[in-house]
Amino acid sequence: MSRYVIRRTGAAIMTLIAASIVIFAFIHLIPGDPVYVMLGDGATPEQVAALRDRLGLDEPLVMQYLIWAGNALRGDLGVSIFFETPVTQVIAEGAETSILLASVTMVWIILIGVPVGILAAIRQGTLIDQGLSGLAMLAASLPTFWVGLYLILIFAAGLGWFPSSGYPSIFEEGGLVNLRYLVLPSLALAAPNAALILRLTRASMLDVAREDYIRTARAKGIRPTRVVLRHILRNALLAVVSAFGFTFAALISEAVVTETVFALPGIGRTVVQSILRRDYPVIQGVILITVCLYLVINLIVDLSYRYLDPRVELE
Amino acid sequence: MLSVENLVVSVRRGPEIVRDVSFEIAPGEILGLVGESGSGKSMTSLALMGLLSPGIDITGGAVRLDGTDITHLQPHQRVARNCGKVAMIFQEPMTSLNPVLRIREQLEEAINVHDPRAGPERARELLDMVRIPDAGHQLNAYPHELSGGMRQRVMIAIALACRPQVLIADEPTTALDVTVQRQVLGLIRELCDSLHMGVLFITHDLGVVAQLADRVAVMYAGKLCERADVGPLFRAPLHPYTNGLLACLPDPESGNAAFETIPGAAPRPGAIPEGCPFSPRCNRAQETCRSGPVPEAHGPERQVAVCHFPVRQEAPA
Ligand SMILES: Nc1ncnc2c1ncn2[C@@H]1O[C@H](COP(=O)(O)OP(=O)(O)OP(=O)(O)O)[C@@H](O)[C@H]1O
Ligand SMILES: [Mg+2]
Numbered sequence: 084m085s086r087y088v089i090r091r092t093g094a095a096i097m098t099l100i101a102a103s104i105v106i107f108a109f110i111h112l113i114p115g116d117p118v119y120v121m122l123g124d125g126a127t128p129e130q131v132a133a134l135r136d137r138l139g140l141d142e143p144l145v146m147q148y149l150i151w152a153g154n155a156l157r158g159d160l161g162v163s164i165f166f167e168t169p170v171t172q173v174i175a176e177g178a179e180t181s182i183l184l185a186s187v188t189m190v191w192i193i194l195i196g197v198p199v200g201i202l203a204a205i206r207q208g209t210l211i212d213q214g215l216s217g218l219a220m221l222a223a224s225l226p227t228f229w230v231g232l233y234l235i236l237i238f239a240a241g242l243g244w245f246p247s248s249g250y251p252s253i254f255e256e257g258g259l260v261n262l263r264y265l266v267l268p269s270l271a272l273a274a275p276n277a278a279l280i281l282r283l284t285r286a287s288m289l290d291v292a293r294e295d296y297i298r299t300a301r302a303k304g305i306r307p308t309r310v311v312l313r314h315i316l317r318n319a320l321l322a323v324v325s326a327f328g329f330t331f332a333a334l335i336s337e338a339v340v341t342e343t344v345f346a347l348p349g350i351g352r353t354v355v356q357s358i359l360r361r362d363y364p365v366i367q368g369v370i371l372i373t374v375c376l377y378l379v380i381n382l383i384v385d386l387s388y389r390y391l392d393p394r395v396e397l398e
Numbered sequence: 399m400l401s402v403e404n405l406v407v408s409v410r411r412g413p414e415i416v417r418d419v420s421f422e423i424a425p426g427e428i429l430g431l432v433g434e435s436g437s438g439k440s441m442t443s444l445a446l447m448g449l450l451s452p453g454i455d456i457t458g459g460a461v462r463l464d465g466t467d468i469t470h471l472q473p474h475q476r477v478a479r480n481c482g483k484v485a486m487i488f489q490e491p492m493t494s495l496n497p498v499l500r501i502r503e504q505l506e507e508a509i510n511v512h513d514p515r516a517g518p519e520r521a522r523e524l525l526d527m528v529r530i531p532d533a534g535h536q537l538n539a540y541p542h543e544l545s546g547g548m549r550q551r552v553m554i555a556i557a558l559a560c561r562p563q564v565l566i567a568d569e570p571t572t573a574l575d576v577t578v579q580r581q582v583l584g585l586i587r588e589l590c591d592s593l594h595m596g597v598l599f600i601t602h603d604l605g606v607v608a609q610l611a612d613r614v615a616v617m618y619a620g621k622l623c624e625r626a627d628v629g630p631l632f633r634a635p636l637h638p639y640t641n642g643l644l645a646c647l648p649d650p651e652s653g654n655a656a657f658e659t660i661p662g663a664a665p666r667p668g669a670i671p672e673g674c675p676f677s678p679r680c681n682r683a684q685e686t687c688r689s690g691p692v693p694e695a696h697g698p699e700r701q702v703a704v705c706h707f708p709v710r711q712e713a714p715a
Contacts, residue, residue, distance in 0.1 A: 295493040299553070301449055302486050303508040304473035304560060313507075314496055321498075393540040394497055 087395070091385050095378045102374045103155070107148050109370075110138075110363050121164050121361050137162065160368035165360045170368040173353060180250050180265075180349035184272065184341070185334055187265050191273035192280055192330060197323065200284025204319075205311065207289060216285070222278035227337045231271035231344040238267055248346040268345040272337055276330050283326055287319040294318070321392050328381040335373055399424050399464055400446070400484070400564045400596055406458030407438070407445045413668030415441045415454070417620040423564055423596035428587070430611030430628070431600045432643070434664045438620040439600045443566045446598070447486050448472040463563060477511055482564075485557035489569040491549035495541035501525075501552055502537040508559035524555040528585060547578035554585065564596040565589075571606070583610055604647055608632055613700075616640050619665050619675040626701035636695055636703035636710075639676045674706065682707045 110117050118134050119126065138161075139147050154161070160170035203215040222230075239247030250264040251257060291297065292315050300314045301307075342351035350369060357365040389395050400423045407416035416438045423429045431439050444450050446461055448471050461469045463482035476483060488494045496504060505521045513520060525533035528551040541549055550570060557565055567586060571579040587610055590597045599611060607614055607628065614631045616624040616639065624637040635641045642660040662679040665671060671678055677687040687706050695708040 295488060295490055296496040298449060299488070299494050299504075299556070300496065300507075302447060302473055302560075303556065304477040304483070304511050305507055306474050313499075317498055318496070392498055394542050 087389060088386060091382055095382050099374065099378055103152055103371060104148065106367050106370050106374070107151055109367065111144070113363075117363065121363055123361075134164070155371060160371070161364040163357075163362055163365050165357070165362045165365075170364050173357075173365050174350060174368055174372065177348060177350035177353045179252055179254075180342070180347050181338065181351065183253070183262070184265055184269055184338060184347065184349060185331075187262070187269040188272045188276070188334060189331075191269055192277045195273065196277040196280030197284050197320075200281040200323075201288060201311075201316065203281065203285045204288035204292070207285075212285075216282070219278040219281045222274045223282070225275070226340075227271055227275065228340050228344050230274050231268065231341055234267045234271055235345075250345075250347045250349075264347075268341050268347060271344070272334065272341045275337070276333055280323060280326065280330065284319065284323050287322040288315055291315045291318045317391070321388070324384060324388060324391060328377075328384045331380050332377060335377070400598075401462045402442075402446065402459070403462070404459035405442065405445060405456065405461065407441050407450065408455060408457045409667070410453045410455060413670075414457070415620055415667045416445065418459070419617075419620075419622050420459075421615050421622065421625060423598055425563065425596050426590060426594045427613065428590055428597040428599050428611045430607035430614045431598060431617060432602065432604060432607055432614060433617030435602070436664060436666065437617045438667075439617055440568055442617070443486065443568050443598060443600060446484055446564075446566060448476065449486070483512070483560050483562045484564045484566060485560040485562035486566040486568065487550065487553040487557050487570050489572050491546050491553055491570075491573060494553055495549055497541055499540075500537070501539055501541070501544075505537070505552070505556055505559060508556050512560045520559075524559055525552075527558060527589070528552070528555045529581075530555070545578075546574050547582060550574065550582055551585070554582075554589070558589070558593070562595060564598065566598045566600070568600045569602070570599075572602075586610070604643060616643070619670050620667060621675060621704065623676065623705070624701070624703040626697065626703075627699055630697060630699050630701045634697065634709075636697050636701060636708040637676075637705050638680045638682050638707075638709055640703070641709045674704070682709070 113120050118131050118138070118140065122130055122134060135141060139150055142150065151161075158171060160174075162168065163170050163173045166173055199215055199219075203212045203219075206212045235247045238244045245266050246264050247267070251261050253259055253261050255261070297310065297314055300310045338349065339351035339354060341347070342349040343355060346352075354366065354369050356362075357369070402419060402421050405416055405419045406414055408414045419438075419442055421429060431442070433439050441450070441454070445456050448468070450456070456469055459469075460467055463484065466481045468476055468481055468484075471479065471481070473483075495501075502521055505524060509516050509520050509524075521537055522533050525536060530536050530548060530551050536544070536548070536552075541552075544552065553570075554565075565586075570586070571582050574582060583606065586597060586599070589595065599607070601607060611628050613625070613627050615622050616631075616637065618639050624631065624635065624640045626636070631640065632644065635644055639660070646659060660679055665675060665678075671688070673689045674680070674683070674687045674692045677683040680687065684707065692704050692706060695703045695705050697703070697708075
């Protein structure tokens with residue numbers, strides 16, 4: 084147990100350090116003086132001096148990094164240049180929307196991708212399989228914004244079943260019912276990823292079904308459903324679980340588009356606006372948090388892999 | 399008693415892979431099935447098991463176990479109908495066990511199906527039967543923690559959990575090293591005797607057959623070309639193909655280093671010659687061999703060869 088966990092965690096921390104250096108360096112890669120870039124042309128010398136001081140730009144580079152990283156470790160990501168409020172607060176405002184959006188999307192991906200993939204595999208070669216695989220191909224190839232716009236056209240503008248944009252917090256009036264604002268965006272975001280998981284589940288099931296040990300299982304005389312669930316599915320899920328980490332990475336970038344299409348007050352929108360405003364501390368903060376999340380999720384995937392696959396221990 | 403009568407196995411919309419194969423296996427008897435690669439040995443055994451892959455079917459003949467027709471039944475259907483059982487072990491012990499389940503789980507799964515009332519000690523008992531030392535500990539192991547020989551023993555234990563009348567072993571020792579191979583062969587012989595179980599033992603290795611089997615069937619291009627008890631077959635093969643195979647065996651006495659081979663290659667399904675399928679490679683073949691049905695030639699005891707011009711050795715004076 085322990086050695087594997089320690090090694091995986093150590094690797095994640097090393098990655099985080101490397102990523103943080105890149106994120107830190109980003110502000111110094113801006114051509115010209117970052118302070119002028121951030122403040123724009125109309126800045127007064129006092130404002131420039133104040134920002135310079137606040138960012139610690141006069142310290143040696145290594146010191147600057149250590150101070151920045153040290154602050155980040157304590158949860159201080161600096162102050163937004165546009166809002167003049169702590170970056171963590173700016174991010175926190177979009178966090179509820181983004182976290183809920185990602186979670187609901189993940190639920191769709193698992194709920195649709197895995198069972199439908201199993202169905203397609205069991206019915207391999209039939210019309211059901213061909214229909215589902217064709218649909219998956221289509222869903223995987225359509226751009227998220229396009230799917231989003233069509234969902235709005237049909238289910239919001241046309242049928243009026245769901246709201247087309249915005250998201251009031253579940254802590255405000257309406258409570259959990261406000262989640263209906265996230266149905267269409269999460270479906271748009273889930274579509275291409277669920278399609279990928281579907282195809283992966285199907286392919287992986289068919290691969291495993293050809294293994295010798297599946298023939299052994301059948302030879303025992305156990306029921307076919309049990310062969311599928313206990314022997315084929317269990318092994319096929321190994322490949323699917325390891326794909327969830329990558330799915331998450333895809334979600335992050337596609338979420339920016341989705342939040343824009345559905346006008347959701349999430350972190351994706353914060354990022355887009357911060358880039359337009361050249362609010363570098365906020366951009367840095369969002370990227371750092373995203374990297375952390377990504378590493379944590381992949382660590383969880385790796386560790387849960389151990390419980391699914393006893394062979395991992397030896398490697 | 400397992401009896402296979404005129405079995406035909408074909409690829410759907412394709413050639414026949416097994417053609418008109420008949421043999422019997424009595425309880426406590428080991429039948430060795432030999433033949434070149436691709437001659438249809440595995441297809442025959444999977445057909446007996448009811449485990450042919452989709453797209454390959456039994457298109458003729460019957461498989462009976464103690465009189466009950468089990469021809470088209472898959473293993474779980476045989477369990478449901480409570481008819482006789484055939485169990486099987488495979489060539490690759492490395493890939494024949496599910497890598498994510500403990501030995502105990504894989505063994506108990508078979509026990510639960512065939513012996514629902516057996517207690518938890520049954521799994522241990524089975525491992526003891528196949529001579530796995532420290533059975534209690536090995537039950538909790540995963541397949542990757544065991545050696546090839548141990549895994550093949552586990553496979554045998556799983557097969558025995560099905561309480562089979564007949565055990566099919568498809569090249570069970572090809573992937574094992576020589577000493578382990580001998581142990582596993584010894585174990586199969588012993589279980590066959592003590593459990594009074596019929597065994598169909600498939601191999602390329604005539605040496606193993608000579609040691610282990612009671613009777614032999616020789617397969618060529620999907621057909622049996624000769625069936626006999628081990629003694630007569632090795633002493634005086636009737637079919638020129640069997641004769642050729644035996645000539646390929648190294649003979650330590652003559653110290654002959656030059657390897658004999660049968661000229662040519664075995665035909666592939668779908669491109670099998672008319673008449674006797676061996677005729678193009680046979681040095682005794684004549685015009686009659688190349689078309690029409692081939693008669694059976696009988697030798698002493700129960701020896702039968704499908705041949706126009708069987709090899710008749712001069713009886714030693
Ligand atoms: N799915 C398939 N479709 C068509 N032909 C097949 C298929 N699987 C096997 N065959 C053919 O069936 C023939 C018999 O194969 P089989 O596996 O029974 O041979 P074998 O005697 O067991 O050979 P080996 O000693 O190599 O195991 C081979 O010629 C093979 O090419
Ligand atoms: Mg074979």
